[in-house]
Amino acid sequence: MLEQIILKGAYISQGIAIGNLHFDKQLQEDMIPEFSIPQSEVEKEILRYRRAILSSRRDLQGVQHFLAKEGSTEAISIIDTHIRMLDDPLMTTVVEAKIRQRLKNTETVFRSVMTDYEKEFSKGKNNFFKQRLIDVKDLSKRILRHLYPRESLETKEIPKNSIIFARELTPSVAAQASRWQIQGFITEIGGKTSHAALIARSKRIPYIANISHNLLCSHKGSLTIIDGKIGLIIINPSDATLEKYEQKRQNIQAKEKKKVHALPCETKTVDGIKVEVLANIDNLLDLDLLSRHSAEGIGLCRSELLDTQLHTFSENDQFILYQKVMEKSKGMPIVFRTLDMGGDKGNTNQHQPEPNPALGYRGIRFLLRNRNIFAKQLRALLRVSSRGDLRVLLPMISDLEELHLAKKIIQDTASELRLEGYEIADDIPIGCMIEVPSAACMSHAIARECDFLSIGTNDLIQYTLAADRLREEVNGYNRLTHPSIFRMILHIIQEAKDQATPVSLCGEMATKPHLIPLLLGLGVRKLSCSPHSILEVKKCIAKLSIEKLKSFTEEVLDLETAREAEEFLKQSYEKSISKAKQRKKDPSFYAEDST
Ligand code: PEP
Ligand code: MG
Numbered sequence: 001m002l003e004q005i006i007l008k009g010a011y012i013s014q015g016i017a018i019g020n021l022h023f024d025k026q027l028q029e030d031m032i033p034e035f036s037i038p039q040s041e042v043e044k045e046i047l048r049y050r051r052a053i054l055s056s057r058r059d060l061q062g063v064q065h066f067l068a069k070e071g072s073t074e075a076i077s078i079i080d081t082h083i084r085m086l087d088d089p090l091m092t093t094v095v096e097a098k099i100r101q102r103l104k105n106t107e108t109v110f111r112s113v114m115t116d117y118e119k120e121f122s123k124g125k126n127n128f129f130k131q132r133l134i135d136v137k138d139l140s141k142r143i144l145r146h147l148y149p150r151e152s153l154e155t156k157e158i159p160k161n162s163i164i165f166a167r168e169l170t171p172s173v174a175a176q177a178s179r180w181q182i183q184g185f186i187t188e189i190g191g192k193t194s195h196a197a198l199i200a201r202s203k204r205i206p207y208i209a210n211i212s213h214n215l216l217c218s219h220k221g222s223l224t225i226i227d228g229k230i231g232l233i234i235i236n237p238s239d240a241t242l243e244k245y246e247q248k249r250q251n252i253q254a255k256e257k258k259k260v261h262a263l264p265c266e267t268k269t270v271d272g273i274k275v276e277v278l279a280n281i282d283n284l285l286d287l288d289l290l291s292r293h294s295a296e297g298i299g300l301c302r303s304e305l306l307d308t309q310l311h312t313f314s315e316n317d318q319f320i321l322y323q324k325v326m327e328k329s330k331g332m333p334i335v336f337r338t339l340d341m342g343g344d345k346g347n348t349n350q351h352q353p354e355p356n357p358a359l360g361y362r363g364i365r366f367l368l369r370n371r372n373i374f375a376k377q378l379r380a381l382l383r384v385s386s387r388g389d390l391r392v393l394l395p396m397i398s399d400l401e402e403l404h405l406a407k408k409i410i411q412d413t414a415s416e417l418r419l420e421g422y423e424i425a426d427d428i429p430i431g432c433m434i435e436v437p438s439a440a441c442m443s444h445a446i447a448r449e450c451d452f453l454s455i456g457t458n459d460l461i462q463y464t465l466a467a468d469r470l471r472e473e474v475n476g477y478n479r480l481t482h483p484s485i486f487r488m489i490l491h492i493i494q495e496a497k498d499q500a501t502p503v504s505l506c507g508e509m510a511t512k513p514h515l516i517p518l519l520l521g522l523g524v525r526k527l528s529c530s531p532h533s534i535l536e537v538k539k540c541i542a543k544l545s546i547e548k549l550k551s552f553t554e555e556v557l558d559l560e561t562a563r564e565a566e567e568f569l570k571q572s573y574e575k576s577i578s579k580a581k582q583r584k585k586d587p588s589f590y591a592e593d594s595t
Contacts, residue, residue, distance in 0.1 A: 002222075002236035007215055011231035012192055013200040013207035016249040017163055017184030018242070021216065021224050021235075024166035024173075032148055034108040042103070046096050049106045052146035057086055059142060063175045068282075068530075075175050075199040082139050082171070090117060091143075107147045114140040134196065138170035158182060163224050165216055169207070174199040184226040186211050186233060208233060265294050267538045270545045275520065277538050278335075278528040280506055282306075284321075287328035289531035294538065297333035299528020300393070300454065300506040301325065303377070304339045311339055311348050311373050318380035326388040333389040335431065335454065335504075335528075338377055340395035342366050344470050348373075358468065363396025363433070368405055378413045385425035392428055393454055398436040400445050406430075407450075434492055435459035435507075443492045447501040454528070455492055457507025461485055479562035480509050481569060486522065486557060493523040504528050514573035516540045521553030543576075 037045055060083050067075045085091060090113070098109045114136065121133040158164070163184045166173070174185070174196040185200060190209030200207040206228030216235075225234040225245050234241060268274050278299030279290055283306060290298070303310060306321060313321070325334065341348050342362030350370050354360035367374035384390065394406050407430055414424050432439065432446050435456030439446060447453055457480070462469040464484055467477035479485075489505070496503045504526035509515050511533040519527070520541070529537055552572065559565045 004238050004241060005235040007211060007233040009208040009231045009233060010210040011228050012190055012197045012209050013205060014228040015204055015206035016245055016252060017206040017226040018245060018249065019161040019163040019183035019224060021219055021222050022158055022162035022164050023220055024164060032107045032111065035105050037103055037105055039103065042100055045099050045106045049095060049099065052143050053086055053091065055146045056142045057083060063172060067175055075203065078171055078199060079175055082135060085139055107144060110143065110147065134168065135171060138172055142172060163226060169196040171196045171199055177203065177205060179203065179205060186226065188212055265296055267541050269541060270543065271547050273546045275541045276526040277534050278504065278526065279531045279534060280528050284324060284328065286531055287325065290332065293531045293534040295531060295534055298329055299335055299504050299526065301334060301336045302340065303337055304341055304345050308346065311341060315376050315380045318377060319383050322381055322384045326384045329388055331388050333391065335391045335393050336381060337393040337395055338367060358462065364394050364402045364406060365396065368402060374409060375413060378410060379417060382414055382417055382424050383422055385428050386423045390425065390428060391431060391452065393431045393433060395433045396436060397432040397446065398438045400442060400449065403432055403446060403449055437464050440488045440492055444495040444498065447496040447499040453492065453496050453501060453503045455489060455503060455505040455507065457485065457505060457509040460488065464488065480512065480515065481566040482562040483559055483565055486518065490522045502526065511537065513540045514569045517544055517549055518553060518556050518569060520544055520546060521549035
């Protein structure tokens with residue numbers, strides 16, 4: 001019988017983990033060769049460097065994709081900072097200039113630039129810089145791995161049910177860890193505010209730091225327990241200890257499950273007004289999150305993201321894919337948007353190069369110009385229409401005529417399929433994205449001629465404020481709180497109401513707690529957002545009183561700049577939160593807190 005050993009470290013992420021100790025192989029950077037290159041090789045080296053940056057970007061996007069499945073919103077934004085760091089001049093122009101200057105191989109130049117940078121950062125006493133230092137190190141390791149592939153902690157190679165011991169935990173390793181494979185983390189160095197810690201917490205992976213290598217080195221592979229709440233590590237637990245912790249772990253899991261299921265599917269404000277919260281779906285795995293997050297349906301299925309090559313799929317391959325979507329949505333209403341190609345969604349082979357793709361052949365314009373692609377998607381889609389509650393949404397409508405044309409094509413396709421003997425649902429609702437200012441202005445007519453509207457604030461903001469949603473440099477102009485956007489939303493809602501046409505709002509705005517009171521005040525009664533934001537959005541709604549929002553909304557509509565509105569909305573939100581916390585009677589738009 002092995003002796004039970006108890007160690008105490010610093011707790012970083014709560015929870016109970018039970019697994020076998022697995023040691024990280026440290027990256028052997030010293031083995032990187034250093035050599036000179038002739039002038040004639042410089043451009044080749046630079047090309048190799050750019051490829052490594054590109055591959056790192058792809059890796060990180062893959063990591064984000066993985067995190068999106070898990071609903072780790074916080075972790076996604078951390079990886080976002082890594083992606084943005086790849087565009088930093090230090091990573092691009094500085095390294096390239098140094099390769100030209102020093103005439104050394106890329107790995108050598110890159111590592112020396114990064115070492116100088118790390119030295120600068122480590123001088124800083126404050127935690128923020130220290131935390132950022134780990135991010136820089138993590139990113140430079142990733143780039144080096146692409147330049148000079150060697151052994152490192154590859155999550156793919158880790159056995160199931162492992163507890164990882166590493167000198168330091170990097171955000172990328174934490175981000176790629178899945179709970180069935182990695183039960184917990186132990187490190188020598190690590191702080192509560194590190195990005196890796198935030199990721200571990202958001203994924204509920206227990207994590208303890210401040211344990212030296214010497215204490216653990218003779219216990220590789222040993223059965224180990226982590227009690228993240230008190231920073232306890234138990235190696236070779238006795239049967240009684242193991243049983244006690246198994247029980248504790250089960251209790252925690254049961255509690256977590258209960259929490260998620262505690263929220264009713266239907267959401268009402270305090271004064272009893274129903275507000276629907278639906279899910280935006282970008283891939284098949286998102287569909288598995290619907291019931292877990294109490295989605296009331298699918299408010300937007302971005303078909304172009306189901307597969308980037310969807311436009312090249314045959315009718316039958318699309319039919320098989322849409323069948324899966326229908327099966328997984330289990331009879332819930334599903335708003336399926338036809339391909340929104342072009343602009344930020346990327347061009348197809350059919351696209352000619354455009355100087356300004358966002359203003360070119362995007363969405364419905366592309367579909368009406370490439371009828372074969374539109375018809376193929378519609379045929380596949382209509383063939384699954386009788387298997388659930390399907391609604392068809394048209395992207396980037398900027399003129400009523402586009403709606404007329406698209407409706408005619410949909411009706412003709414349905415008749416054609418019926419003649420061929422397919423069972424097609426009667427009266428499939430057809431809706432329009434309102435995401436171009438011309439459509440917002442004409443929403444009375446569009447609402448009259450279609451079955452529902454969906455306000456796409458991501459694009460409505462981009463096109464109204466003339467600020468590219470993809471360009472970091474003009475981000476300051478792309479303001480969610482611009483008063484023009486509030487007025488447009490109000491206008492669309494009122495026009496649609498006159499026509500008795502339902503409206504939902506499906507842009508990023510729908511996920512921002514400080515904007516939800518205003519959206520409800522403007523009359524929005526249906527929001528669609530990413531599945532992992534649903535819970536928070538529902539909680540916000542359940543605390544609001546529509547009656548109390550009236551004067552608040554009027555006050556917001558009097559504001560004239562995005563900055564004023566942002567400050568006002570944030571302050572009102574923070575005030576309401578602190579009041580709710582103090583459990584005082586709340587005079588603002590939030591009703592008395594009942595939690
Ligand atoms: C929008 O524009 O707000 C929207 C929801 O569509 P997408 O983000 O896919 O363009
Ligand atoms: Mg859009």
